[in-house]
Amino acid sequence: MMPSTIYKLCVTLVVCTLGVTAGPTASITQSLACWLVEDIPATETKPRSIQQTRVLVQFMDAAGLVQNSPVTLDPETLLFHVFDPSGKLSPDFTSCEITHHLPQEVSVSWARSLTEEKISPLALAKTWYTLAAHNGLDGRAVSLVLGPLGDKKDHLSGSLAVYTSSIVQHAHLGKPLSLPCGMWKGHQQRFSVEWRHRALGDGNLLYAYDGWKDKIEEHAQNCHLNFSALHSEGDASLLIENVAIALQGTLLCTVYVPYLRAQQEIQLVVTAKPQVTLLPAPLFARPGEELTLTCDVSHFHPLEISVDFLVQLPGESHPTLLTGKSLSAHTHNHDGTFSLAAYQRIAVTDSLHGARYFCRVSHVSAAKGILISQTLKVAGVSGPSLEDIMYLFLVALLLYGTLSYLRRKAVSLFGNPEELQIQKNKSE
Ligand SMILES: *[C@@H]1O[C@H](CO)[C@@H](O)[C@H](O)[C@H]1NC(C)=O
16 A cells, blocks of 8 residues: 555544544534323223333424434433424423323413314324423523424424523512513414413412404503514513512413413512611610620511621621520511511620621522621720710719709708707807
């Protein structure tokens, strides 16, 4: 073999190896590990059960081409080839569950117009699924209805997607809020949007809109949709003017298209920042006195909170945590917020003069926490302050007044002792 041929062969080999390795690594992540969750009906010998099967979802493009090289699966795992025209499914989702979807008419009044023609496509008779996936890190989630794509059983295509940018939302009491929910429905013109609230098993309708008839069927006070954003971009976010504590719980954004529906759950946590006061204020005490610091924490939500006392002694650069605090039971205010108090006993000594006492509150409503403080003044340690002088002056004035009053009273009762003496001497 000629050296030049060997050289050419080497180059070709390197290029090929690079090509082969670069191809699959670039798209090897274009798949998602899911669980197929199926309800297995009871038989004569077995009770009803839930069956879970591993599924590898391989992303496919519109032409039906799988975007990566064939994978070897263990025999227990199913392989689904999925085309997602919504583009909302992504390989970085951390959890994914697939369930069977039963296409059906919906009886709610705001979705009835969608199926009024009673013409259902043949494809509805095939197997349909709902793929629900979310990213545990950033909260993104999508619910995708999958229908048949071609004749192959394991080839599926998205027909409807409902998604959110975050499945957990924090909102401040009394502030406006937009609960993010978007939909993708392809060229389908008929759709309805429904928002529901569910708290402690109790549910109520917040908004119902028939997008085909352009008719608001139901809407709670304070709740709106942006119709131009809904019709142009599929933005079905619920706009709330003024968030109340009662809205805390699960909010369900549901989109109906003929015979199909998809839903997204959003957990709403309503927060209210506590007002914090540290008493007594100002903080004066006598040496030897036992003092109770009270930290009043009021009108906060949710209930989870931590309250601590700290002290920064004179000359120290950092406060240190005090032990032995106690907490009152919480009270429930009319607006749904909570209040409580924390107590800390301190035995006052001269050396505590100038010590700074802190109340530190950690709560979800205040990212940096809340810290307030009072400086302790121990009587008799430093020279009298202006307040002390005024206090002493008042006491002296009161004492003088009382004494002179008593003296006058004594004179009127018993007469002036000196005068009495003079009278005595005269009479002798
Ligand atoms: C409604 O959505 C449109 C388009 O996204 C946007 O330009 C507009 O500001 C929105 N209106 C309100 C009141 O949010």
